[in-house]
Amino acid sequence: MNNRGPLLIAFVCGMLMMAESFLDYSWLNSFAEWVQKYYIIIAAFAIVLGVASLFKLHLAKLKRKEDGWRYSLVVFFGFFAMIITGFFMNDDGLVGTKHPWNAWLYNNVQLPLGATMFSLLAFFIASAAYRAFRARSLEATLLLVAACLVMLGQVPILTGGIFDNLPEIKQWILDIPNMASKRAIMIGVGLGMMSTALKIIFGIEKTYLGGSEE
């Protein structure tokens, strides 16, 4: 397909949404209001697209009986368990995520799995720290000292005696030098976002359309 149509749509939508922030016309405001409603719905369809892609991958694994194809059955089992309890069960008007069985699955399967998966990172982050935290230069020393002070400042057991001021020191590091760098990074990210958005609106950046560039 010729890319001109989609590029024109991106240009018109982008310009109108941008103009809405600066101009006060009732038609433009209602346009922006509808568009934002449509926007969240299309985002929901994009989630469906993601799940469809996951299904395609695991169905192909099952079809070809690839290594670990049995685990694909586990994916489908988990998915359909959530879908059946979330869509097809009704307990006195309690449906979806409010249904007791859906909530039970969430509390006893998804929540512990997610929390444990992220807590596992504590071990890997510790081994990464072992490699990163070597005071070989002034920069590396600053990194080490700041990380240690923030970590120690978070531990209540050390607040007493010589460590009395640790929480304050930690807060100062977070509020002043950390905030200064974060602000600079945020300003850079903001400028990058604006330039990318302008490139999309004016059709310079069109990789989101996929396929070969015309």
Add this chain to the structure above:
Amino acid sequence: MILNLIAPLGTTEGLGIWIAAFLTLCIFSFLYKDNPFYKFAEHLFVGVSSGYYISIYYWNTLKPNMIDELVKGFKALGQGNTQKAFGLDESGAVMAEPHLRMLIPLMLGIFILLIFISRKNAWLSRISFAWYIGVASGIAIPTAMSTRVLLQAQGSIRDFCSYNSDCATSAGLDPQVATTALWINAFLLLIGTLSALAYFFFSLPSKGALKVMNKVGIYFLMISFGASFGYTVMARISLLIGRLQFLFYEWLGITIS
């Protein structure tokens, strides 16, 4: 230390605790090496999460904003009220409830799914993507300008104005009494922001004053990375403590007295 009975398996709650404990141990088994128990838990997590988020999006987004509106619209159409069906009042003005106007996002959503449904018509998905990305870009420009650039720049220099009562009053800020420590902090904040910005400024060669600024910028960035790292470590540790507390207190029933 008192070891109570392990959570009873006979109840729904007890069964849930046992399953959660088994899955927690499955994930922790990865610390030894990749193994079938970990793979089982990992795949189950992927399946359950995707099912859960589909459910969340359906009940919180699609149903109230689209499906319910379409049902109302088709009902009005069935009653012969075409104007109401399309979200227009008797005078032809646009109502807040869109009803059948929601066919537009439905159509755009179906276009996205055509990638998987029909290869021949998959090109239609470009219309939806162009619309979505165009809108997102249009929203991003003023938002990024305001929140990520102007507000951050303002925050870096506002303290200097707040400490001067005339400046604070004219700028609509609360005048603050500045101590030497506050002045030093305000100065460090400004220098840190400028020097860290200078570190990412590649349009001029790093010589003279710019080189000094770059060096100071690196120091500020290193402190920030260290602080973020320390903060992340502690967040992960607290999650780990939470999981261990679950295993010891809720599953094994150990209480320390």
